[in-house]
Amino acid sequence: MIKRTFYNLPAEKRKKIIDVTRKEFQKGHKRKITINSVIKNAGISRGSFYQYFDDKLDLVELMTNDMMDKMNGFIKDELISNGGDVFEVPMRIFDVMTEDNTGYSSMVVIPDRANLNNDLISEYMQYRFHEFNFLGDLSKYIDRSALNINDDDLKYVVFMMADAIRTAMLNVARNPKNRSAERNTLYKKVQILKRAFV
Numbered sequence: 001m002i003k004r005t006f007y008n009l010p011a012e013k014r015k016k017i018i019d020v021t022r023k024e025f026q027k028g029h030k031r032k033i034t035i036n037s038v039i040k041n042a043g044i045s046r047g048s049f050y051q052y053f054d055d056k057l058d059l060v061e062l063m064t065n066d067m068m069d070k071m072n073g074f075i076k077d078e079l080i081s082n083g084g085d086v087f088e089v090p091m092r093i094f095d096v097m098t099e100d101n102t103g104y105s106s107m108v109v110i111p112d113r114a115n116l117n118n119d120l121i122s123e124y125m126q127y128r129f130h131e132f133n134f135l136g137d138l139s140k141y142i143d144r145s146a147l148n149i150n151d152d153d154l155k156y157v158v159f160m161m162a163d164a165i166r167t168a169m170l171n172v173a174r175n176p177k178n179r180s181a182e183r184n185t186l187y188k189k190v191q192i193l194k195r196a197f198v
Contacts, residue, residue, distance in 0.1 A: 002061055006052035017042045017052070018066050021059050028115035033059065060117075060124040075138055084143025086154075087194040090161045094186055098172050098179055149197045157193055164189045 006014065020042040024033045035056060039049050053059065074096070075089055082088045115121065135155050142154070149157065168186040172179050 001054055002058050002065075003052055003054070006062075009052070017044070018062060021062055022066075025059075025063060025115070025117060028117045030116070032116045033120070056120055057124055057128070060121055061128060064124070072136055072138060076141055079138065079141035084141055086142045086158070086161075087190055087198070090165050090186060090190050091183075093165050094168055094183060097169055098183075146198050153197070157197060160193060161190060 006017075009017075017038075020038055021033075024037055024041070027033075033056065035046070035049055038059065039046055044052075053062075071093070074093070078089050078092050079086065135158050138158075139151070139154065144154075147154070164186055168182040171182050
């Protein structure tokens with residue numbers, strides 16, 4: 001569990017630790033992430049590491065939380081600009097995040113099955129990720145006037161769209177030449193959901 005002392009750090013120091021952690025995970029095709037590599041590159045002591053985190057699993061949570069915060073901010077802006085149409089958002093996410101391969105590479109690091117940190121990632125996904133609230137406070141920005149859906153179902157629709165986006169982006173990361181085909185597949189999945197609930 002990420003400790004309160006981490007969140008009490010100055011924003012610049014938190015950002016440095018997050019950036020170092022992300023870079024370490026991006027090297028995951030070549031080597032496993034270690035606490036030593038994080039503390040060395042972040043410029044913190046081992047004692048400080050354990051004041052901020054319980055273990056390496058917290059580093060996966062740190063990256064996931066950071067990515068989800070950024071994603072939630074993007075989604076909120078999209079919902080506000082498109083009048084609350086939740087079914088327009090997946091295509092915007094896909095387009096923005098696949099325009100530049102380096103711009104979204106850190107977003108697909110966690111679920112990449114070729115990553116040498118897969119055991120650590122799998123443990124996080126199995127024991128902690130289910131606790132993450134995908135919808136969060138975003139539901140208040142969704143226009144429900146045309147939706148035939150309750151709050152609980154909306155949560156699952158958002159989860160299904162998030163999974164479809166993740167799959168499409170991961171496939172593009174592995175083979176950028178398939179971007180157009182992956183976009184078409186994602187569009188079809190979103191349209192099926194839209195027909196079911198609008």
